[in-house]
Amino acid sequence: MFASASRATVSIATKMSKASFSSTTAAASKKVAVLGAAGGIGQPLSMLLKLSPHVGELSCYDIVGTPGVAADLSHIPTPAKISGDLPAAGSWPPKGNDGIARALTGCDVVVIPAGVPRKPGMTRDDLFNTNAGIVKGLVESCAEHCPGAILAIISNPVNSTVPIAAEVLKARGVYDPKKLCGVTTLDVCRANTFVGEALGKDPREVDVTVIGGHAGITILPLFSQVPGFMDAVDEKKMDALTVRTQFGGDEVVKAKAGAGSATLSMAYAGYVFTENVLRAMDGEEITQCAFVESTLTDAPYFASPCKFGPDGVTEVLGYGELTAYEKGWFDKMLPDLKKQIQKGIDFANN
Numbered sequence: 001m002f003a004s005a006s007r008a009t010v011s012i013a014t015k016m017s018k019a020s021f022s023s024t025t026a027a028a029s030k031k032v033a034v035l036g037a038a039g040g041i042g043q044p045l046s047m048l049l050k051l052s053p054h055v056g057e058l059s060c061y062d063i064v065g066t067p068g069v070a071a072d073l074s075h076i077p078t079p080a081k082i083s084g085d086l087p088a089a090g091s092w093p094p095k096g097n098d099g100i101a102r103a104l105t106g107c108d109v110v111v112i113p114a115g116v117p118r119k120p121g122m123t124r125d126d127l128f129n130t131n132a133g134i135v136k137g138l139v140e141s142c143a144e145h146c147p148g149a150i151l152a153i154i155s156n157p158v159n160s161t162v163p164i165a166a167e168v169l170k171a172r173g174v175y176d177p178k179k180l181c182g183v184t185t186l187d188v189c190r191a192n193t194f195v196g197e198a199l200g201k202d203p204r205e206v207d208v209t210v211i212g213g214h215a216g217i218t219i220l221p222l223f224s225q226v227p228g229f230m231d232a233v234d235e236k237k238m239d240a241l242t243v244r245t246q247f248g249g250d251e252v253v254k255a256k257a258g259a260g261s262a263t264l265s266m267a268y269a270g271y272v273f274t275e276n277v278l279r280a281m282d283g284e285e286i287t288q289c290a291f292v293e294s295t296l297t298d299a300p301y302f303a304s305p306c307k308f309g310p311d312g313v314t315e316v317l318g319y320g321e322l323t324a325y326e327k328g329w330f331d332k333m334l335p336d337l338k339k340q341i342q343k344g345i346d347f348a349n350n
């Protein structure tokens with residue numbers, strides 16, 4: 001399918017946007033780093049970014065395996081130059097041992113899927129003890145080596161790792177709320193897929209707004225805003241679809257039975273998010289959902305549709321009217337979301 005990357009086109013229904021593997025106008029000029037590039041998400045995400053018409057340079061960084069990942073990806077005939085780095089020694093191509101500095105210097109966008117995934121029975125918050133420190137350390141390196149880059153945080157729990165990243169950047173004097181996003185695109189992908197199935201529509205033509213955070217009941221798909229949805233689906237079905245979207249991650253964790261969580265769909269979602277950020281940097285008007293600093297609610301960070309421009313988020317958009325059903329979930333979600341955000345802030349400052 002990807003044999004001729006210059007001709008293959010994949011269109012993706014994200015908020016008012018289409019990402020593709022081909023473009024006649026895009027300049028392959030941006031440097032992107034993937035931190036955690038040898039992992040379950042990192043490898044397919046790096047492959048998709050190697051196909052991006054916007055990426056001129058792709059740095060694959062991890063604590064293991066990146067020389068091999070980079071050598072492998074380097075044989076795909078697209079313009080993006082590839083490097084693979086490890087923390088201290090070892091790189092591909094073999095060109096010195098500057099590790100993360102080499103990976104990050106000059107980056108426009110840094111995507112972070114580094115950290116451990118869930119096993120059955122765990123919540124995303126159960127990952128906090130391991131992943132909080134990993135994200136803190138990596139964002140400290142970003143503050144040092146690419147303070148102007150847009151950071152896209154995938155590592156869970158996103159509701160806490162994004163506030164951790166913000167506190168690290170603030171402490172270093174380089175925090176710009178426009179340039180820090182938690183990636184919630186997989187929630188949008190799932191909601192679009194499930195609505196497509198329910199309405200008998202091509203899911204690529206569906207675009208569900210998903211607000212809140214990225215964990216269980218903090219994920220709130222606004223199905224009432226999908227044209228035709230309320231006429232086609234009764235309250236029981238809507239409830240089932242809402243809960244399935246909120247716990248879509250658990251569905252995958254259970255099916256993988258101890259071998260991790262969503263990787264392929266997340267790589268796709270991470271690619272869609274990053275590609276949209278890159279297109280906005282190149283001057284296109286893009287709107288997509290992201291978990292960002294926000295004044296829309298009492299929670300200091302909140303996922304909602306955001307406009308993106310050359311420097312990241314240019315406007316945090318509202319999410320419109322909620323139905324009584326959605327308001328019920330919204331009220332239930334906010335205390336949890338605020339607690340998870342505060343946990344991240346406290347961790348970073350202690």
Ligand SMILES: NC(=O)C1=CN([C@@H]2O[C@H](COP(=O)(O)OP(=O)(O)OC[C@H]3O[C@@H](n4cnc5c(N)ncnc54)[C@H](O)[C@@H]3O)[C@@H](O)[C@H]2O)C=CC1
Nearest residue numbers: 036038039040041062063114115116117154155156186266
């Ligand atoms: N935001 C979202 O929607 C989603 C988030 N996730 C999260 O993404 C994270 C990664 O998931 P997977 O790729 O499945 O895990 P994985 O275990 O397959 O890969 C993680 C990679 O991170 C690397 N790593 C660990 N510490 C590192 C460090 N200090 N610097 C650089 N790399 C480091 C590991 O070596 C490994 O290669 C998990 O926290 C998971 O919960 C997963 C799916 C969806």
Ligand SMILES: O=C([O-])CC(=O)C(=O)O
Nearest residue numbers: 118156186249250261262
């Ligand atoms: O469920 C998990 O742990 C991974 C994740 O965030 C998702 O698939 O949405």
